Amino acid sequence: MLHKSLLKNKKIQEENLRHIAIIMDGNGRWSERKGKIRTLGHKEGFKTAKKIVKFAVKRNIKILTLYAFSKENWKRPKIEIMGLMELFFFALKNEINNLNKYNIRLKIIGEKSFFNKKLQNYIYKAEKKTLKNSGLILNIAANYSGRWDIIQATKRIIQAVQKGILDIKKIQEQNFSQYLSTSELSPVDLVIRTGGEKRISNFLLWQIAYSELYFTDILWPDFNQSTFQEAIDYFFTRERRFGRIKK
Numbered sequence: 001m002l003h004k005s006l007l008k009n010k011k012i013q014e015e016n017l018r019h020i021a022i023i024m025d026g027n028g029r030w031s032e033r034k035g036k037i038r039t040l041g042h043k044e045g046f047k048t049a050k051k052i053v054k055f056a057v058k059r060n061i062k063i064l065t066l067y068a069f070s071k072e073n074w075k076r077p078k079i080e081i082m083g084l085m086e087l088f089f090f091a092l093k094n095e096i097n098n099l100n101k102y103n104i105r106l107k108i109i110g111e112k113s114f115f116n117k118k119l120q121n122y123i124y125k126a127e128k129k130t131l132k133n134s135g136l137i138l139n140i141a142a143n144y145s146g147r148w149d150i151i152q153a154t155k156r157i158i159q160a161v162q163k164g165i166l167d168i169k170k171i172q173e174q175n176f177s178q179y180l181s182t183s184e185l186s187p188v189d190l191v192i193r194t195g196g197e198k199r200i201s202n203f204l205l206w207q208i209a210y211s212e213l214y215f216t217d218i219l220w221p222d223f224n225q226s227t228f229q230e231a232i233d234y235f236f237t238r239e240r241r242f243g244r245i246k247k
C-alpha cells in the first residue's frame, strides 16, 4: 500500500518538475580561492555538469538546460575564452558515447554561427548522433542571450508575416514561443543559480516568466547531487499559482 502511494507521489513529482534550467556560476571564484587559474575552475565545473546530468537522468527529469556561455562572456580575457572553447570541443568530442549510453538527446541553443566552422560542425554532429535518444533532453545554452532569443524570434515572425504565412492578428504567446530557440521544450519549472548572485544575467527571459527561482551561494564546482536534491526539494515546497488564488 505504502509502496503504491510512494510510486504515485513520485509520478506526480515527475509530472510537475519537467524542466530545470541552471546558471552554472562560480567557477572563476572557485579557482581564484585556490590560487589557480580560472580555466581550472571551468574544468572542474565541467565535471560537476557531468554529475548533475547523471543525477537528472536518475530523477527522471525530462529537460535540463545549462547556461554554459553567454553572449556577454566574450568580454572576458582571450585566454579564458580559449580555455572555454577547448573545453567545449573536448566535451563534444568525448561525451557522445556517454550521452547515447544514457539515452540523452543533446541540443545546443544560442547564436551558433558565431563559433568557428569546426566547432559548428562538432555541434551539428553531436546533435545528429543523439537525435533519436528519447530520455533526458540536455539543452546547452552557448553564446546565448535571452534578449537575442526574443529578437531572433521577432525577426523570423516578421519574415513569416511578410511571406504571408502568418497573420499579424494571430500572433499570440503560444505561437510566439514557437519561434524561440526553445520551441520544442516545455516551460522552465525551476531555475537554479549557483555562485551567490541573485540575477538572471540574460539567460532565458521569456521562458522563465512563471518559473520558481532557487539561488545558492555554493560555487558551481562544489555543487553536487545532494545540493541539487536540496534545490529540487525547495521546488516542491512552493505552491505554483500562475496568477490564481490558493487552492
Ligand code: IPE
Pocket (backbone or CB within 6 Å): 024, 025, 026, 027, 028, 029, 030, 068, 069, 070, 073, 084, 195
Ligand atoms: C560561470 O562561472 C561559467 C561561465 C560564465 C562560463 P564564472 O566564470 O562566471 O565564475 P565566477 O562568477 O567568476 O566565479
Ligand code: IPE
Pocket (backbone or CB within 6 Å): 023, 024, 025, 067, 068, 069, 070, 073, 197, 199, 201
Ligand atoms: C552567467 O554568469 C553566465 C553563465 C553562467 C554562463 P556570469 O558570471 O557571466 O554573470 P554575471 O556577469 O555575474 O552577471
Ligand code: MG
Pocket (backbone or CB within 6 Å): 025, 026, 028, 195
Ligand atoms: Mg560568474
